[in-house]
Amino acid sequence: MIQATLHQLRVFQTVASHGSFTKAAEELFITQPTVSNQMKQLTQTVGMPLFEQIGKQLYLTDIGRELLASCQEIFEQLDRFEMIVADIKGxxxxxxxxxxxxxxxxxxxxxxxxxxxxxxxxxxxxxxxxxxxxxxxxxxxxxxxxxxxxxxxxxxxxxxxxxNNPLVLVANKNHPLAQKKNIPIKRLTDEAFILREQGSGTRQAVQQLFAKHKISVKVRLELNSNEAIKQAIAGSLGISVLSEHTLYRESSELELTTLDVQGFPIQRxxxxxxxxxxxxxxxxxxxxxxxxxxxxxxxxxxxxxxx
CATH class of the missing domain: 3.40.190.10 (Periplasmic binding protein-like II)
Known part of the structure; x- marks a missing residue:
């Protein structure tokens, strides 16, 4: 491997990232034949295939994955060295x-x-x-x-x-609960909700709170965008739980309001x-x-x- 050049390793890392010689060439501003030639030389140096092609898609072999991990360590160390030099220079x-x-x-x-x-x-x-x-x-x-x-x-x-990152209950200003105070959390049972997608931290926090109080809500929509959720609330499709940080600019424009419900805001x-x-x-x-x-x-x- 001492014969492998840093350029070859950089090209290999880019090909592995995109799964494509063509896309790697575009990112590195070199020709596709140059990429192919560099990978051929690196494969000969390693002595084992680094990629396998299935259809038009490239996949790393086991040895390719090992080399990719080594490349990441190598370039991370070089980046760190450059930063140290720059820091010493002030x-x-x-x-x-x-x-x-x-x-x-x-x-x-x-x-x-x-x-x-x-x-x-x-x-x-x-x-x-x-x-x-x-x-x-x-x-x-x-x-x-x-x-x-x-x-x-x-x-x-x-x-x-x-x-702090408080999670608040958000509704359209015309929602029946909008003007009420200290609403019991049980009142949310069967309320139409708009939730973030599975894997969202906000959704996990909401589910934990509802499970604690044995509340079952009706999930009308699942969206992976806070902006889309705010638009859906503005369209009276349901209520949702959002980080307070998402409301600073648009709450008045979209006619949104926070509901005064027991258990909210969820303190995060x-x-x-x-x-x-x-x-x-x-x-x-x-x-x-x-x-x-x-x-x-x-x-x-x-x-x-x-x-």
Missing amino acids: TKQGKLRLAVVTTAKYFVPRILGYFCQKYPKVDVALEVTNHQNITRRMLENQDDLYILSQPPEDIPVCSEALM QWYVCYLDGKQLSVIAQAFLEYIQEYTQKMDIASHLVSQ
Whole structure:
């Protein structure tokens, strides 16, 4: 393997990511024959097939998967070295890989914007997905940091609370319960609900609360988008539970309101996590410190406003 070049390994990693020589060539701005030639040379160096083709789709062989894991470690170490060199030179330079749950997109991009203004030579790869996919990405060590509302219990991680994330019950302003106060939670029985998809952290929290109170609701819609849920509520298709962070701009425009129901809001928090034992890069450590400081200020400001 000492004969393999870093370029060949980069090409291999890109092909493995896309499952396609053509798409890898497009991403790397080289020709498809060049990709094929590089993979042929790397396969000869390894002495075993790295891919198998079924129809038009490429799949990694067992040895290909082992090589991909090694490539990820190699390039992660090189990225870390570049960041250390830049840090010694007095600059923050490199790439931040961040994965966040869907609802976090309402505040994380703004924080990233301020962070990148402070460190303009930092590039960011941001993945927005649900809790289920976040867990998968953690198991595959795909990112530096993760922002979610509930750290996983079955994966060793280091986690720190960032700020409050209350889940509120949202309805159309014309809903029969909209003007009532201190509504018993049992009143929600058989109420038409709009829920997030399976694997969503918000949905899990709602199901746990309803199970605790032995409440059965009618699930009229399942949607994987908070925006779609808000539009559905505005259309009087049902009520739903959303993070309070999703309501700041659109609640009045869409004529939405929060219901005063016992058991709500569901008190949750935002957490930033990384794999236990993972050596954070200079950039990841800088962002971790920045987001902790920023969200602390946000929480203090929110507390003062509420008073």
